[in-house]
Amino acid sequence: MTIGDLAHRFGLATHVLRHWETMGLLAPGRDGAGKRRYGQADLMRVALILMGKEAGFGLRQLRTLLGTGNPMDHPEHLRRHMAELDERIAKATAARQLIAHALSCPMPFDDCPHAREQIAARIPPPIPSTTGALDPRAGLVEP
Incomplete structure (x- = not known):
């Protein structure tokens, strides 16, 4: 053809x-x-x-x-990609659950304890700097 x-x-x-x-x-x-x-x-x-x-x-x-x-000649690539897919699936599942909850929750999104918990869980902890001061991204700056 x-x-x-x-x-x-x-x-x-x-x-x-x-x-x-x-x-x-x-x-x-x-x-x-x-x-x-x-x-x-x-x-x-x-x-x-x-x-x-x-x-x-x-x-x-x-x-x-x-x-x-034969893709099976590269099992290390396939295993690595499978781990990446598992991670993406877990993130997508969590996102789907949050959206499903938001659609069914009678509370405004900002007031919903479940939504607040999920949002708080996504905030990374402060990152210590090499000088001993906290990273400015954490909302705290050196005096």
Whole structure:
């Protein structure tokens, strides 16, 4: 299939596929006129790239993961990314719970003890400076 056919099939712009080619993620065959031609393996590759992007991988990371043809050849990258996803999921879950509470709480947001508790939990403790004085970001400055 042509680059236009492949792009249309996935709802992508052709320049995206060209960019992925320059990044080393795709390597389409060429016909006698030098035009790109994509086959079943390219369909699978584009689907895998899109799945990787949906999982939060960047193109450079995907190039590494897919460089050997098998993402499982890079378990350390996958484990690190899984830990990052777990952290993002935990933060998103907490945010969702706060929003759900705000929608169901009869109190104004500023007066809600639950909201105040969540906000207070996000305030970092004062950071001691190397001179022994508290960091001005903590609201306290040197005398």
